[in-house]
Amino acid sequence: MDIRVDTVRKEFSHYPALNDVSLEVKSSELIALLGPSGSGKTTLLRLIAGLEMPTAGRIYFGDEDASSKTVQERNVGFVFQAYALFRNMTVLDNISFGLKVRPRATRPPKAEIRRRAMELLDLVQLSGLEKRFPQQLSGGQRQRVALARALAIEPRVLLLDEPFGALDAQVRKELRKWLREIHDRTGHTTVFVTHDQEEALELADRLVVMSQGKIEQVGTPDDVYDRPNSPFVFSFIGESSSLPVTVENHELWVGGRAIGLPAPNDAVGEANLFFRPHDVELVEDGVSAALAGVVVASRRVGGTRRVELEIGGLPERVEIDLPFDHPAGERTRIAFRPKRWRVFPAAAV
Numbered sequence: 001m002d003i004r005v006d007t008v009r010k011e012f013s014h015y016p017a018l019n020d021v022s023l024e025v026k027s028s029e030l031i032a033l034l035g036p037s038g039s040g041k042t043t044l045l046r047l048i049a050g051l052e053m054p055t056a057g058r059i060y061f062g063d064e065d066a067s068s069k070t071v072q073e074r075n076v077g078f079v080f081q082a083y084a085l086f087r088n089m090t091v092l093d094n095i096s097f098g099l100k101v102r103p104r105a106t107r108p109p110k111a112e113i114r115r116r117a118m119e120l121l122d123l124v125q126l127s128g129l130e131k132r133f134p135q136q137l138s139g140g141q142r143q144r145v146a147l148a149r150a151l152a153i154e155p156r157v158l159l160l161d162e163p164f165g166a167l168d169a170q171v172r173k174e175l176r177k178w179l180r181e182i183h184d185r186t187g188h189t190t191v192f193v194t195h196d197q198e199e200a201l202e203l204a205d206r207l208v209v210m211s212q213g214k215i216e217q218v219g220t221p222d223d224v225y226d227r228p229n230s231p232f233v234f235s236f237i238g239e240s241s242s243l244p245v246t247v248e249n250h251e252l253w254v255g256g257r258a259i260g261l262p263a264p265n266d267a268v269g270e271a272n273l274f275f276r277p278h279d280v281e282l283v284e285d286g287v288s289a290a291l292a293g294v295v296v297a298s299r300r301v302g303g304t305r306r307v308e309l310e311i312g313g314l315p316e317r318v319e320i321d322l323p324f325d326h327p328a329g330e331r332t333r334i335a336f337r338p339k340r341w342r343v344f345p346a347a348a349v
């Protein structure tokens with residue numbers, strides 16, 4: 001089932017939590033809504049679910065206008081961060097719940113409900129635990145039960161709000177892989193909210209990067225990581241460094257010196273050069289396409305050294321990653337890897 005969000009606006013007491021958002025989710029796609037706290041991710045998810053109604057705009061499920069339909073009519077499955085399992089019900093009863101409470105006309109026979117629930121238990125790799133109660137399970141196991149329960153109603157769309165948010169890093173990583181496998185087997189159109197970019201980059205077919213109630217960029221993980229379309233996306237996804245540049249004679253200048261990089265066609269006047277700290281390399285003195293600096297400090301970041309450089313004529317230091325430590329005071333020259341940098345007008349920052 002594909003979903004189309006068409007120019008949706010959502011206000012809470014006149015505060016616009018979502019500002020004319022449009023998005024198309026393709027059938028069987030796994031989409032991540034990613035953005036800082038308060039950017040509108042949960043609001044968008046709740047609007048798709050039918051838990052909130054838009055102030056303006058429409059939401060379509062396939063060709064059907066679902067904008068004024070209830071949660072039940074939309075037939076969506078949810079998983080939230082807090083395990084919303086029924087404490088007084090066994091795992092099996094939790095999974096079966098959505099089918100058992102259906103009106104008689106659409107409720108499958110008892111034996112069929114049990115068969116389906118057992119099948120889902122197997123899918124989420126919890127066979128043998130059907131008689132346990134939620135409090136007898138680990139956090140990761142509870143989230144798997146929550147997912148099985150969401151899948152039991154055979155939803156048209158699966159919506160997950162920070163489903164692994166409350167779990168420790170190791171369990172999160174395992175469940176991430178597992179969710180992708182389950183998705184590939186069941187093929188549900190899935191939208192999940194996360195503020196964890198690593199999770200989004202690893203799991204999703206496409207990412208929707210949000211900021212201040214707007215969509216900044218939609219694209220594959222490679223699109224948003226390698227070709228961010230704004231300073232916000234560049235800084236929000238992955239590590240980033242930047243420095244002020246001036247565009248003169250179709251070239252980039254830093255602190256009064258040309259650094260041997262061509263300016264993009266549309267760049268004029270004051271701008272900012274954005275790059276990943278690891279997308280630079282040290283070069284010899286003779287190389288002209290380079291930026292000269294002096295090492296001020298360095299520290300270990302994972303497997304590399306994050307080195308702070310002072311560039312003549314710039315008030316702020318520039319951070320780069322180098323494989324080895326470099327002593328303070330060392331003069332260096334760095335070159336930017338081709339196509340791994342972007343220039344944005346100064347006003348865009």
Ligand code: ATP
Nearest residue numbers: 012013017035036037038039040041042043044195
């Ligand atoms: P987080 O990552 O912190 O969950 P989010 O990106 O999911 O954030 P939302 O929960 O969608 O953000 O909130 C977007 C904005 O709308 C926030 O400024 C929030 O305070 C506001 N908001 C959300 N729900 C309500 C509500 N029921 N009443 C009033 N304001 C709300």
